[in-house]
Amino acid sequence: MSSVGELEYACVENRLVGLPGFGAKTQEKILAGIRQFKRHQGFHLYANVIEEAESILVAIRGTPGVVHADHAGEIRRRCEVVQGIMLVVAGGQPQSLVHALRGVPEVTQVEHQPETRTLVARSPQGLPVSIKLTEAAAYGWELLRATGSQEHVEALTQRLQARGVVPRSEIEKAIYAAAGLPYIPPEMREGHGEIELAESGRLPVLLEPGQIQGVFHTHTIYSDGSATLEQMVEATRALGYRYIGISDHSQSAFYANGLKEDRIRAQHAEIAAVQKKLPDVRIFKGIEADILVDGAMDYPDEVLATFDFVIASVHSRFNLSEEDQTKRICRALANPYVTMLGHATGRLLLSRDAYRVDMKQVLDAAGAHGKIVEINANPHRLDLDWRLCGYAKEKGVKFSVNPDAHSTEGLADVPFGVNVARKGGVTAADVVNTLPVDAMAAKLQAMRP
Ligand SMILES: [Zn+2]
Ligand SMILES: [Zn+2]
Structure with missing residues (x-):
């Protein structure tokens, strides 16, 4: 076989099942992978x-x-x-x-x-x-x-025609003005209600990268990161941020060398030492804790209580029914020690679909319990999807734009998350990590039980 097409054909014809080490399940997986690949080509x-x-x-x-x-x-x-x-x-x-x-x-x-x-x-x-x-x-x-999108341009053209305006101008802003609208930033031009917002004077002043004051969701060599705690803090300072929230994986994430209790204590001692050495970047002690299959967190409360913040994430059992997955995440959001929800749907752009989950119910729960929802800035995730930001805002949900950095380079992903926030109409006031360091510390303290 010399091409993906031939491999696909071989799967369809059941030619793989007979090969040593292959079974029907493997063949099914390969076929699903090929279809995914073809869907995303280009x-x-x-x-x-x-x-x-x-x-x-x-x-x-x-x-x-x-x-x-x-x-x-x-x-x-x-x-x-x-x-x-x-x-x-x-x-x-x-x-x-x-x-x-x-x-x-x-x-x-x-x-x-x-x-x-x-x-x-x-x-x-x-x-x-x-x-x-x-x-x-x-x-x-x-x-x-x-620039598009097509929907946006069509809606705008109709407005211009209704006003008898010929849309020929050197300056975009003048065209919006001729349509009786304020300038709509390109990120929002998706035919997703932006013209109505502009018309009613409710167009948000979008978040800017420079407004991000610090970063949460970072990994170190304690779990599956490639940099030491000190290197991560140094890199955070070099990017001009004032605080970093360290959140290595929790104990059930064995594949990522998740932290057992003794290693949590060791990390907290190291954080104290690095904090002394590098006092101008505030280090928040956190964890990215797995949401277990029943929605419980994978540490007891007395361990969760030792952190400044807890990110709750799904890393396993992606195949639950929509109802069970939704219940599982909502239960985690009801946990008083949980501060924020990590990568809400588990999707990996162009390679893995989101798990089945009713995101509206999840966002309802986040709003009801006053939890923060992450906008994961890793270019493969960018999850929470911007299409859901408006709904989340309606429910009173605050966001955190998080790099989910597994290296010092990963810290530089934050602007990709800001792009998503901007597409979703998110303002600086909607995002907790625009807070100055003292206000951020106070907010985390206030969220603890
Ligand atoms: Zn994660
Ligand atoms: Zn992570």
Whole structure:
């Protein structure tokens, strides 16, 4: 066999079951994996694409004659998963733009298509690149159109038509103004109620990366992280944050070297020592505790009481029925020692579906018990999904944008979580880790039983 297609065919034809070490179950798993792979072909994580998209934009902006150039499409809307790179450019000769694109390392198949006034190419990872050429006087409209989403642009176009306005302007903001609306940030342009919010003057002032004061959900070599406690604290300081919440895995996470009680005591002693050495970053003692199958936490209360905060996460038994999974998580949220819910649905973008769970019930429970819900900033997770942020806000739920860092580099994922928060219409006031360190400490203290 030499291709995925052949492997799929072999599975369908039951050719794998007879092989040594293979059974019907293995074959079923392989087949499910192939289908997943095919479903996600052509899709890429935002975090894996943004760097090459930026290098293309830099090259275009540096081309003689260019007056405006920006990302458009999914990249500009900061979608968690993207299929291509789109730009809009005003000014510059097509030949010089082609020349600039050819100068970007590993960009291939550069071509000018005059009939559509577009440059096309392939990015280093093979994503389709499409660059719309326009004149400066129409730049705002072309940028708005290329940014999408389609639903958003259609709704806006209808409003403009109803007002008899021709949407040709250099500046996007002027087009929204002509439609009787304030400027809508690109992240929110998903046809997800943003025009109604703008119309009624309820458009939120979105969270900015610079407003994040500290980070929760970080792992060290005590469990499955790759850096020491001290290295994680140093890296946190280097990023300009004022506090870090350490949360290694709990004892039932044996695969991740989860902490038994003696190792919790050892870590707390080390935290005290590192805190003395590095006093300008406040270290909060936490744990990422497994939610057991019945919704209990996997430490007794007297152990949970030794932490400043407890993240409750599902790491096992993803196959429960929706009803059981929902009950399980809601029960964990009722535990007085639980501070926040980690990666709410367990999804891994482009590789693992969420477990079956009624997220509205979960968010109802989080709101009722005053728990924080994590926006996991790991580019593979980005869970809580931004589509649920509005509902969570209605229920009074606060968020924490957490890197779930397993290395010092992982701490730098926070901005990906901020993107998701912005897409979900989340403001600084909705996010606990925008609090200054003393207020954060007081909040955690107040949440303890
Ligand atoms: Zn986890
Ligand atoms: Zn984690």
